[in-house]
Amino acid sequence: MEHAGSTERTRLRRLPEKASFDRAEVHRILDAGRVAHVAVVGDRSGRRPTDPGLDDPAQPYVVPVAYARDGDRVLFHGSTGSRLFRALAGGLPTCFTVTHLDGLVLARSAFESSMNYRSVMVLGRCSALTTAADKLAALEAVSEHLMPGRWADVRPPTAKELAATLVLALPLDECSAKVSTGGPTDDPADLDRPTWAGVIPIRTVLEPPVVAADLRVPAPVPGYIEDWK
């Protein structure tokens, strides 16, 4: 099995049977997602006056971001006006987590009741793309991941819009996947209970397109949308 950057920090200590450092698995889980939860720690200016001083552990902030994987890195973007994105661009350590909830696992005991899911955690430091060409290519990659085929239809970013956009890349050097799948694994002593057990699968679906109220120029729903799922 190929290892996608397993380190002491991403090697899971709990439920190790669920952990995976298989690079293809990490890529599949990332490619199946649209939103990641990204964390960065706050700076001193964000602390409450009532907090203890220097010894106080840093406050993390977690925000959702749209992203795409591009080879061995993930790309996402935010506003240059966001303090959090500027902190990420400055190279503060971050954690980038993507989770798919796949099902409710109904066991015979409360203790074994759980969820099926696939999750990837990436640790590292982002770098901000600097050239207009790099930024443009990254924004196209994110757009084409979320809305395949759309990029050719939209007005591309102006120089001013590009300048207002921080585009961040996070390498997939240090990452792991965690997957829980299948039915409940009950304690043998519970198997004789007259209780139904199984899984309720959960799925994310796209619904039919809703046209914008201000569509002035008649235009059909683009064909590429039909392939989205």
Place this chain on the structure above:
Amino acid sequence: MEHAGSTERTRLRRLPEKASFDRAEVHRILDAGRVAHVAVVGDRSGRRPTDPGLDDPAQPYVVPVAYARDGDRVLFHGSTGSRLFRALAGGLPTCFTVTHLDGLVLARSAFESSMNYRSVMVLGRCSALTTAADKLAALEAVSEHLMPGRWADVRPPTAKELAATLVLALPLDECSAKVSTGGPTDDPADLDRPTWAGVIPIRTVLEPPVVAADLRVPAPVPGYIEDWK
């Protein structure tokens, strides 16, 4: 509008029109979710030898957790064997974020293309519930949020199982909601483009139950599952 613990830290600086501190809105978004992304910072033992020393900002870790809201707090649980959960139980500052992705927003420009979503961010410090009665009530609350009606059917936790479970409560003292909804808001100059614009709604659905392979005692699918959504 009632304010659900707005502070300097949760007052959003970007896109303030999307921010809300309405307590009912925060509760609605939390109640519509199953999984939160929770962050805590690492400790020194987790740092790489190559990292700079004392000046190095802390490394955040973000993990998915199942949760329930109980009045003005959220409840979730983990293993006493998890270093991350022990750090949370120890009162390290945390951030608890819940996000619902509601749609892809197809604007005429790349810059205005976006996503509709609802998100809540809670800052604070967790406390671990200590008595068996409190822990049991919290586990029931989480179970009944995720699988309403199920608690009466399952074998309740034993004293040993309870002892192995860290049950955490995080008060909703400092939190905010961020909501993006509706159609694209294009630049007026882009409205004459012959480009379709609108929204592709995204929804999470539960699929029909899948029975466990090891169901020994014949039992019908419980009626309460039909109401889950």
